[in-house]
Amino acid sequence: MSGDGAGDAPRPPRWRPFYAFWFAGVAVYAGFSLAPWQFPYQVMLFGNIMLDEALHFLAFALLAVGLPYQFTPWLDLCLAMLVLVLLGIATELAQLFIPSRAFAVQDMAANTLGCLLGILPGTLHRAIRARRSG
Numbered sequence: 365m366s367g368d369g370a371g372d373a374p375r376p377p378r379w380r381p382f383y384a385f386w387f388a389g390v391a392v393y394a395g396f397s398l399a400p401w402q403f404p405y406q407v408m409l410f411g412n413i414m415l416d417e418a419l420h421f422l423a424f425a426l427l428a429v430g431l432p433y434q435f436t437p438w439l440d441l442c443l444a445m446l447v448l449v450l451l452g453i454a455t456e457l458a459q460l461f462i463p464s465r466a467f468a469v470q471d472m473a474a475n476t477l478g479c480l481l482g483i484l485p486g487t488l489h490r491a492i493r494a495r496r497s498g
Contacts, residue, residue, distance in 0.1 A: 382430055390451065393423050397455040402464055420474035421481075424452060428482030432490050441483070448479050 407415045428448055435441040452475030459465035 380434070382434055386427065386430065389423075389427050393427070394451075394455060398458055398462060398465070400462055400464055414470075416468075417470050417474040420452075420471045421478040424448065424475045424478030425482035428479045429486060432483050432486030436490075441487075445479055445483060449476050452476065452479070 409415055409418055428445065431444050431448075432441055435444045453472055456467055456472050456475075460467045
């Protein structure tokens with residue numbers, strides 16, 4: 365075997381700790397969202413914002429914040445965001461079939477807003493870095 369790489373066996377993809385944390389975050393979100401019991405977070409924070417929507421926003425912002433660094437092509441980032449938004453919609457729709465849970469459009473809006481604002485810092489950082497280098 366020569367050292368030029370021709371004929372070498374393909375290397376497996378490099379495991380990234382990001383994916384382990386991300387999938388763990390998705391599992392925790394899904395577990396809390398689909399649990400058959402209600403959590404006592406129906407508390408008003410300020411104005412018309414409830415703790416429930418704030419937690420949805422925070423969960424999806426945290427799930428989205430690292431995506432711009434993991435999915436470097438813009439199309440891949442958009443697809444990852446679409447998957448994340450669809451996860452939020454799917455968990456809300458699944459709550460229709462859980463007796464003690466309730467479907468809420470406000471939760472879906474908080475999920476989507478959390479996704480969009482969660483990727484904003486990384487996306488801006490990528491754009492600034494690309495502008496400076498090119």
